[in-house]
Amino acid sequence: MRSLRPAAVLVSIAVALAVPGVAQADDIRDGQWHLTSLDLPAAHEISTGDGIVVGLIDSGVDAQHPDLVSAVTAGKALSGSFDPLTDSTGTGTAVASILAGRGHGEAGADGVLGVAPGATVMSVSVADTAIGGGQYIAEAVKFLTDSGVDVIALTAKHSFNEPTQDGIRAAAQASIPVVVPAGSVEGGNYSEVVTAIAVDAQEQHLEGTTPAAGAQYSVAAPAQDIPAAAPGEQYASVSGTAAAAAIIAGTLALIKSSQPGLAGPALIQYLLSEGTKPVPPGQEELLGQGLVDPLAALSTGGGPENPGSTDEEATDGALSAGASGGSPDPLLIAGIALAGLLSQVALVGYARLAGRRKVA
Template sequence: MIAWLGRAGACLAAIVAVLVTGASPARADTVRDQEWHLAALRIAEAHEVSQGEGVVVALPDTGVDTKHAELAGALLPGKGFGEGNEQSDGTGDFIGHGTAMAGLIAGRGLPGGGGILGIAPKAMILPLQTLRNEDGNGNPAFLAAGIDWAVGHGAKVVCVAGGAGASAQLREAVERALRADVVVVAAVGNAPAAKAVAFPANLPGVLAVAGTDRDGNHAAISVSGPEVVIAAPAVDIASTRLGGKYMTATGTSDATAIVAGVVALVRAKYPALSGPEVVRRITATAIDKGKPGRDDEFGFGIVDPVGALTMEIAPESPSVSVGSGGAAAPRKTGGVWWIVAGGVVLGGVVVGVALRRRASRF
């Protein structure tokens, strides 16, 4: 959702957000029910194999709210960059975007099976406060500095849930991260304002994430293009919000955070795999959608966490080049996505609907 637009500007997107009240224990289950993507991706089954233990996911974003219950114990000391963030340890989120991404990646849930559960609930988030201005008047240099700092502080995954104007400094930071065996996951951008895959998602070696809807179809909000590598849920995605509240939002940054969580699951299960091998495992087990093989809307297909964690990947599997690594051709299979057709009902937990145009949100 957040785009580091830089001075050159970048992608604009219209976002629909549904704000939900803070959850008490009696209402926590209702909040969990909104996470339709958990059932669609068979996350309960995936968690029987891996929950992301020991994997550090760097989140260069607006910071992360330490007061949200689902994120207690999930945050490492981070750092702030630019825009008055220099004294920050990566917390103190003023906007809420980073807090939402953190919940999607590593939310711990609440007692009794309620609250927001992340894709990798035992992974650790390294919060990097690189943007404070909700209008996105940031600088790609701050994002680049955050990525470099994360690589030096143990991150094995970097989740760039936004985009930036093309920048040599940012490109070089991404390249250094890839050489350091870090998997960089980035959002492709939101249509119709964005017409092409965003920077740095369009860089070689980056796991560029497009969006799907509740039925597993290409989401209207999602940009398409030849750089798309994988797809994940991007419509009506529930997560944590500032002040102990919750929200649903639509955008490719939500899909990006989900895929970053899947990368954490795979890295925890297969710690000996290199970054390109992790990407290959994820793409080789993706559920092929759209045109047979790789296409501009789904990339290699919809991410399948269970498949990525459990399927054997034959060394002789067909592959195509994806940036600095290789990615096996996706498998054809029936759509597990149809189990969530019809979606969910927010019911009594909805307290308001905010329709806002945010220049910075993916």
């Protein structure tokens, strides 16, 4: 297998660690500790995010990376004549791979596997967020809303601005949840967004990253030394709240694919109530409203073929299929027939009795 060149990627406000140059692609997969901690192999048996489009606002995505082939579509390039399917800094490629990486090699067993490998990322590149007082970020949110994506991951670092807040409100009205990394918005917090908090492998607040204080909705996710794709067929180990945002946006994609009827605020509330586990007591100001739990979210809501089925629907299905798992039960059929015959006998007897009384 080919050797990998080291790459350093800055994700949100945290430090990225370079992968050793002698690493192999399967070592990358082995290093994805969060796949195990989040029970993602079991979650992927229920949902992979198939059919879901996640809009990503960042530096662009290297769509030619082996782990992102066919996983990324072009959205729009803003604040410069840049291709959204190339990456100027590496942050967009890292986020996209953690979110929806598909790996490569036989059966996709090598490289980065994303939280929602069946989802598609629509890339909107914003090369310089300082230009125009945030107008390009607002334009990116509007573009993705108008494009009808299912989830928006706003991971580009920028300054708070009212046009973007207005765009986020419009996205909420269009039933599109927006995920933002904690600490990526300077000068304020947007409302109606899910704020991503970073934790380490021990589920403790990741030192050096921004806590959850002041966020309307906030969820914590693994974000320390996460293997990720980097431009030029490279890999990097990244840490920070943008990595957490990728995992949370991917979890929303898994839920949405499994339960298409959930959207917008309802999807966010479902994530908070069914797709998280409680944070340690007294840690709410640091870790928010819960630690993300994709498998719990999918196990609660039912599979993609029968999302949220009621007890009555399940009973009806059992009666129609019978005890044999698809073929009618002969004993059940005989019982129904006997009950019908007895009902007819009773009706005939009653009619005769009524007739005698009338004659008398």
